[in-house]
Amino acid sequence: MRRNELAEIQALPLFSGLRDDSFESLLRGAYVQNFPPQIELIREGDPADFLHVVVEGTVELFASWNGRETTMATVRPIATFILAATIKDGPYLMSARTVEKARIILLPSIDVRNIFEADANFAKAIVLELSQCYRSVIKASKDMKLRNSVERLANYLLKKDIENGGNGQFDLSIEKRRLASYLGMTAENLSRAIKSLKDYGVEIEGSKVTIKSAETLGSLAKPTPLIDDPAY
Amino acid sequence: MRRNELAEIQALPLFSGLRDDSFESLLRGAYVQNFPPQIELIREGDPADFLHVVVEGTVELFASWNGRETTMATVRPIATFILAATIKDGPYLMSARTVEKARIILLPSIDVRNIFEADANFAKAIVLELSQCYRSVIKASKDMKLRNSVERLANYLLKKDIENGGNGQFDLSIEKRRLASYLGMTAENLSRAIKSLKDYGVEIEGSKVTIKSAETLGSLAKPTPLIDDPAY
DNA sequence: CTTGTGCCTTGATATTTATCAAGAGGCTAG
DNA sequence: CTAGCCTCTTGATAAATATCAAGGCACAAG
Structure with a gap:
């Protein structure tokens, strides 16, 4: 060692x-x-x-x-x-x-x-x-149990953004098929969920994630520390 | 006290x-x-x-x-x-x-x-x-994450049967709407799931559950101690 | 007895999610 | 450089699940 x-x-x-x-x-x-x-x-x-x-x-x-x-x-x-x-x-x-x-x-x-x-x-x-x-x-x-797949993805992205400094730019650092499985959906469904988040200012190119406005995304994600804060 | x-x-x-x-x-x-x-x-x-x-x-x-x-x-x-x-x-x-x-x-x-x-x-x-x-x-x-709603119900019933002596007869001891929520589905969906288990020898009348053959139900439920054994 | 009230069920329909098939793009071994 | 492989995406379709509306049934209060 x-x-x-x-x-x-x-x-x-x-x-x-x-x-x-x-x-x-x-x-x-x-x-x-x-x-x-x-x-x-x-x-x-x-x-x-x-x-x-x-x-x-x-x-x-x-x-x-x-x-x-x-x-x-x-x-x-x-x-x-x-x-x-x-x-x-x-x-x-x-x-x-x-x-x-x-x-x-x-x-x-x-x-x-x-x-x-x-x-x-x-x-x-x-x-x-x-x-x-x-x-x-x-x-x-x-x-x-409480969220559908798009909501889970939205909250996942907000959480990762915070982990990475909260400037709206970070690397996914996980393969999409693995992320899909983690979030409890298929890879195809994740692709579509990502597309549907474009309306909320989310851009994902390869592994590069851009969140234009955490507030806009938050209006969909409705994050709460009782689910989304790891320190809670 | x-x-x-x-x-x-x-x-x-x-x-x-x-x-x-x-x-x-x-x-x-x-x-x-x-x-x-x-x-x-x-x-x-x-x-x-x-x-x-x-x-x-x-x-x-x-x-x-x-x-x-x-x-x-x-x-x-x-x-x-x-x-x-x-x-x-x-x-x-x-x-x-x-x-x-x-x-x-x-x-x-x-x-x-x-x-x-x-x-x-x-x-x-x-x-x-x-x-x-x-x-x-x-x-x-x-x-x-791994099972659909009928499979979850089937395994729930098998588990409760074991808890109650494993003779295929027991009381649900929980309201169905509550059970539905616990199993992650709507009350309506639970009603239909129960009906679909008739083909596997499950009868539920009110709160009285009858499992004609745990083996038959098990062929659908495929229980495993790594999910279904509380003592594991 | 009867009249609510709440739970459960059923049917019809909508939404969500999965599956299947195919193709685009990127990476790597040779 | 190129063939093959892998991941990701997209479209079409199917399956699972939720929603909405209505009605039945049991139980409790009056």
């Missing part, structure tokens, strides 16, 4: 409160791996042997049923997945694959659980992390 | 590991309230002042946006809601109302957070509870 990676991991809220000896013993069993694109890292249903930390590249979490597949989330550095399965010692509920080549740190689940038992600080940090994760999924669920 | 209620609460996995002094100080600020049906208990966006414990009756969690509303969950005794907001000291992401008259214990969030800080056992129990909640919502999200 590289030194700066070590520092970055330790800086994560999840790990920053750990006792020194806890962090050390967590790292003792850890190892780093580099993966090419399109590699399946974990498969839903498998036992959660490792807590994964993405330190470079992009990982997609997805789920399958009856021949269908849907993107659940995209994980970018520095972030972990999937904590809940590790803690519960349960099977993964989602599969994961690399999108771009990725560098990932693997922390044996058994170590994570042991330190969770032994270090109250870690337990507290996990509580906060899980609360955050839980609330994110609730928000995603509300998004899916 | 009644004595048997006290015992039931203490028996919850969330509270059973607490130190005696922690449990005592948690109860010190607690109070019980009885609510008539159709009372709004909490409103999404409000600060999470209390952790709620349902000891009697039924509570519906729901969310609203832009004049639309959707049922997120139904809470029955003995169970808590909403833990994550309490811990994070964040706003509620869902509203709650009584369906039948309900008896609810209110634990001030500040006390919950204080004890969470002071009692490592409580922190651990919260981690397990939140993991469970998180995974439940992930499963609900997969259900919603």
